Amino acid sequence: MTxxxxxxxxxxxxxxxxxxxxxxxxxxxxxxxxxxxxxxLPKFASSSATDQHDAAVVQANGRRLAFTTDSYVVQPxxxxxxxxxxxxxxxxxxxxxxxxxxxxFLSSGFVLEEGxxxxxxxxxxxxxxSAARETDVRIVTGDTKVVExxxxxxxxxxTAGIGLVEHELDxxxxxxxxxxxxxxxxxxGRHGMAIMARRxxxxxxxxxxxxxxxxxxxxxxxxxxxxxxHCLRDLTRGGLASALNEIASAACMQIKLDxxxxxxxxxxxxxxxxxxxxxxxxACEGRFVSFVPATDVEQALRILSAVAGAPNAEIIGxxxxxAGPAVTMTTRIGSTRIVDMLSGExxxxxx
Amino acid sequence: MTxxxxxxxxxxxxxxxxxxxxxxxxxxxxxxxxxxxxxxLPKFASSSATDQHDAAVVQANGRRLAFTTDSYVVQPxxxxxxxxxxxxxxxxxxxxxxxxxxxxFLSSGFVLEEGxxxxxxxxxxxxxxSAARETDVRIVTGDTKVVExxxxxxxxxxTAGIGLVEHELDxxxxxxxxxxxxxxxxxxGRHGMAIMARRxxxxxxxxxxxxxxxxxxxxxxxxxxxxxxHCLRDLTRGGLASALNEIASAACMQIKLDxxxxxxxxxxxxxxxxxxxxxxxxACEGRFVSFVPATDVEQALRILSAVAGAPNAEIIGxxxxxAGPAVTMTTRIGSTRIVDMLSGExxxxxx
Numbered sequence: 001m002t003x004x005x006x007x008x009x010x011x012x013x014x015x016x017x018x019x020x021x022x023x024x025x026x027x028x029x030x031x032x033x034x035x036x037x038x039x040x041l042p043k044f045a046s047s048s049a050t051d052q053h054d055a056a057v058v059q060a061n062g063r064r065l066a067f068t069t070d071s072y073v074v075q076p077x078x079x080x081x082x083x084x085x086x087x088x089x090x091x092x093x094x095x096x097x098x099x100x101x102x103x104x105f106l107s108s109g110f111v112l113e114e115g116x117x118x119x120x121x122x123x124x125x126x127x128x129x130s131a132a133r134e135t136d137v138r139i140v141t142g143d144t145k146v147v148e149x150x151x152x153x154x155x156x157x158x159t160a161g162i163g164l165v166e167h168e169l170d171x172x173x174x175x176x177x178x179x180x181x182x183x184x185x186x187x188x189g190r191h192g193m194a195i196m197a198r199r200x201x202x203x204x205x206x207x208x209x210x211x212x213x214x215x216x217x218x219x220x221x222x223x224x225x226x227x228x229x230h231c232l233r234d235l236t237r238g239g240l241a242s243a244l245n246e247i248a249s250a251a252c253m254q255i256k257l258d259x260x261x262x263x264x265x266x267x268x269x270x271x272x273x274x275x276x277x278x279x280x281x282x283a284c285e286g287r288f289v290s291f292v293p294a295t296d297v298e299q300a301l302r303i304l305s306a307v308a309g310a311p312n313a314e315i316i317g318x319x320x321x322x323a324g325p326a327v328t329m330t331t332r333i334g335s336t337r338i339v340d341m342l343s344g345e346x347x348x349x350x351x
Numbered sequence: 352m353t354x355x356x357x358x359x360x361x362x363x364x365x366x367x368x369x370x371x372x373x374x375x376x377x378x379x380x381x382x383x384x385x386x387x388x389x390x391x392l393p394k395f396a397s398s399s400a401t402d403q404h405d406a407a408v409v410q411a412n413g414r415r416l417a418f419t420t421d422s423y424v425v426q427p428x429x430x431x432x433x434x435x436x437x438x439x440x441x442x443x444x445x446x447x448x449x450x451x452x453x454x455x456f457l458s459s460g461f462v463l464e465e466g467x468x469x470x471x472x473x474x475x476x477x478x479x480x481s482a483a484r485e486t487d488v489r490i491v492t493g494d495t496k497v498v499e500x501x502x503x504x505x506x507x508x509x510t511a512g513i514g515l516v517e518h519e520l521d522x523x524x525x526x527x528x529x530x531x532x533x534x535x536x537x538x539x540g541r542h543g544m545a546i547m548a549r550r551x552x553x554x555x556x557x558x559x560x561x562x563x564x565x566x567x568x569x570x571x572x573x574x575x576x577x578x579x580x581h582c583l584r585d586l587t588r589g590g591l592a593s594a595l596n597e598i599a600s601a602a603c604m605q606i607k608l609d610x611x612x613x614x615x616x617x618x619x620x621x622x623x624x625x626x627x628x629x630x631x632x633x634a635c636e637g638r639f640v641s642f643v644p645a646t647d648v649e650q651a652l653r654i655l656s657a658v659a660g661a662p663n664a665e666i667i668g669x670x671x672x673x674a675g676p677a678v679t680m681t682t683r684i685g686s687t688r689i690v691d692m693l694s695g696e697x698x699x700x701x702x
Contacts, residue, residue, distance in 0.1 A: 019468065019469050019470065020465075020466050020467065020468055020469060021463045021464065021465055021466060021467040021468075021469065021472070021497055022465060022497070023465050023497050023499065024497075025463065025495070025497050026463070026495060026496050026497030026498075027497075032495065035469075035495065036493075036495065039469065039472055039473050039476055040476055040493060040495075043476045043477055043479070043480035044459070044476070044479075044480055044483075044490045044491075044493065055492060056456070056491035056492040058455070058456055058489075058491055058513075060411075060414070060416065060455060060456075060513065060515060061412070061414040061515060063411070063412045063414065065411065065416075065513070067456055067458060067491060067492055067513060068458065068492050069458035069459065069460045069492055069493065069494050069509065069511055070460065070494045071460040071461070071462050071494055071496045071509060072496075073462060073496045073498050104409070104411060105407070105409055105411075105418055107407075107418060107419065107420035107511045108395070108420065109420045109421065109422040109460075109509045109511070110422070111422050111424060111462070111507055112372045112376065112377070113372065114371075114372055114373060114374050115371050115372060116371065116372040117370065117371055117372075118370050118371060118372065118386075118390065119370065121372070121390055122390050125390055125391055125394045125395070126394055128394070128395075129394035129395055132395075138409075139395045140395075140407035140409055140418060141406060141407040141418055141419050141420055142387075142391060142395065142420065143420050143421045143422055143509075144376070144377060144383065144386065144387065144391075145377050145422045145423075145424045145507075145700075145702075146372055146373070146374050146375075146376050146377025146378075146699070147377075147424050147504060147507075147700065148374065148699075148700075150501060151503065151504040152502065152503065152504075153498060153502040153503075156462055156496075156498075156507065158420065158422060158460045158509035158511075160420055160458045160460070160509075160511030162409075162411065162416070162418060162513065164411060164412060348497070348499075349496075349498065349499075351496075
């Protein structure tokens with residue numbers, strides 16, 4: 001199973017804890033990865049299972065297709081900057097884009113709870129349709145199931161997606177090379193903090209809006225310009241830290257980050273401090289990292305900065321062929337910090 | 352949206368009821384179809400939306416692909432003849448097969464409830480893997496989410512599927528012609544009754560086992576033999592009656608059935624009588640109807656009867672170009688009965 005679940009760990013498989021599912025099994029940290037490693041991968045393993053990427057790239061009729069799925073269980077259903085519907089489009093489109101695929105078709109599967117207001121469902125469906133139109137992808141097939149009151153939580157949405165892989169690159173952790181430069185496409189942590197601030201009823205001077213958006217156009221521009229993209233990863237559950245740890249481990253490389261270069265908005269930073277979160281681990285839903293050779297960095301940065309609405313893409317780190325912790329960071333005060341995987345959950349049900 | 356949800360109705364859209372989701376909105380009857388018509392189709396409408404079929408057939412790189420999705424919320428999770436895992440493979444593979452597509456790839460999205468036993472999850476995953484192997488389809492991508500205790504019901508699974516359309520036929524209701532003969536691939540009503548008997552704690556002399564299975568090989572054999580297949584439909588939610596009503600309405604034709612020819616096992620018939628169900632409306636998960644021209648019937652019947660494990664395929668009806676009710680049936684006692692759509696639910700959460 002090539003999977004947004006798949007882990008980059010090379011450690012021997014540890015035990016999956018208590019024998020029962022914990023909230024942390026959905027959190028994007030090591031507990032989730034262990035569940036995937038121990039329960040899913042041994043059974044679903046396919047030839048592409050070792051690719052460990054957001055979407056599976058498969059051969060169909062001699063062409064390369066990207067295929068991915070995500071279920072969305074975000075709470076609250078409506079949040080500043082989006083809702084479960086737009087998120088379900090952006091998240092899956094972005095998974096396809098992370099293979100460098102051109103997103104083409106989406107499916108939508110709804111699990112509705114008895115008693116859910118049809119007015120809310122209609123708003124969510126409109127939001128999905130609008131997000132799909134904006135990102136030029138078609139929702140072509142769907143399914144609806146209903147469960148009894150108390151057996152769901154309003155609505156859960158699954159979107160699966162198909163994209164066309166039209167380039168010749170192998171965009172994956174295994175293509176990462178020493179000297180590769182890491183660019184983040186914009187400021188991090190907004191989606192998670194928009195959700196948490198709403199959940200906790202926090203009020204700031206400005207309302208933090210989710211960054212939920214499609215990054216497919218940005219990726220397409222990099223590819224169209226001939227940038228030699230080695231790896232791409234969107235920064236969802238587990239945030240920047242988890243994404244980089246997964247890639248570093250899968251590539252058997254070390255990543256060194258520069259904290260000062262990592263863009264975090266002041267309101268997001270404040271919300272993180274109040275709620276006790278580290279922005280490095282907070283999910284985005286419209287940000288990604290690109291691994292590109294040093295020769296292509298300037299061009300990539302110029303392209304990403306020119307994308308309409310894309311705020312401050314930045315060079316945040318470099319890849320080394322070295323032993324030691326997978327990801328380290330030079331902090332603002334000049335010390336070095338290990339940036340590890342989360343063990344469990346940080347933010348339950350943020351996507 | 353081409354959809355297993357899509358309705359064949361040509362009536363003006365009625366109101367969606369109480370303004371809140373009812374269990375019946377998931378039942379496969381007219382209430383579900385109204386929800387789809389009023390909420391989903393106007394927003395997701397695509398060029399293929401009028402095809403109203405189990406899977407969408409899309410063009411990708413100049414080739415035809417079938418794409419479909421289904422969420423599975425069956426209760427109990429384990430039942431005689433299968434479990435939610437094997438069902439999630441068979442159901443989606445069968446939706447692909449109903450376009451005459453060769454099923455190739457599946458995705459799997461899990462929504463797990465906090466506290467769910469990992470031992471049960473493992474059994475379900477093994478069952479999925481085994482069903483996928485048997486039907487020669489690969490589970491290539493996946494996702495796992497966790498929701499709090501009381502916000503789910505153990506596990507919900509979504510599977511989306513991709514298939515290759517390698518034939519030149521247009522297998523859809525619009526290809527149905529007067530004189531077409533309808534063949535059912537085996538006895539009906541077993542899946543629904545297996546679930547209900549288990550749920551109600553009924554004990555019969557024999558345990559009714561679900562017919563849950565892949566029909567892809569049967570369909571492939573029909574196509575390989577050159578049978579001119581006009582339409583295919585699997586008999587899931589809403590059963591034979593709903594499937595035939597959808598096709599008759601979409602094709603603007605009338606279907607006449609012969610009750611005596613419709614295969615129903617004695618134990619299923621007894622269970623239906625005890626529980627007050629009509630087998631015509633009870634879901635199967637391994638049965639389908641084929642619409643073929645009279646010239647090809649003998650060949651089709653021979654092929655379907657020769658499929659390993661496929662019990663008694665039968666000719667059950669004929670298509671007429673006539674006005675009047677969409678589906679009528681000559682009963683065992685010689686009278687004529689109108690076989691209408693269900694309005695709401697008959698069997699909640701049978702798939």
